[in-house]
Amino acid sequence: MEWYIIGILAALLTTFGFVPQILKMINTRSAKDVSIVTLYQFSAGVILWALYGFHLRDHIIIAANSITLITLAVAIGFYHRYDR
């Protein structure tokens, strides 16, 4: 079995997991019900996952969590724009 395909699919799904949340905030111009604690907690978490990926020398873990961090930064930006 080509395990790297499973890893890549997993990475794509979770890496871009907050993209639908970002799009929903943009479309509705509202973020009232979104938990900012969840967004900051995930940010701290993916930073540590990326470090753990360096330890494992696993490029998939490193790349996935680095890109997730970028999407989280975007989500946090829109949260503060639309949290009314």
Next chain:
Amino acid sequence: MEWYIIGILAALLTTFGFVPQILKMINTRSAKDVSIVTLYQFSAGVILWALYGFHLRDHIIIAANSITLITLAVAIGFYHRYDR
């Protein structure tokens, strides 16, 4: 460096990353702005991450993603209860 501590901290932060979102939905009795696509996309993703963890024989990856799946199921349940 005790890398397993980094892995455990990363696992705790992301494993329970949706808990604040669950608590916010319970407290406000509202889930209007929460993206259900994000919740389902993460569910699919963590299932594949757990499989990838089996491949790497990494207990932290397996455990973290399995528990995350449970919290996502709870979050999806409250979403459908409060999505009004």
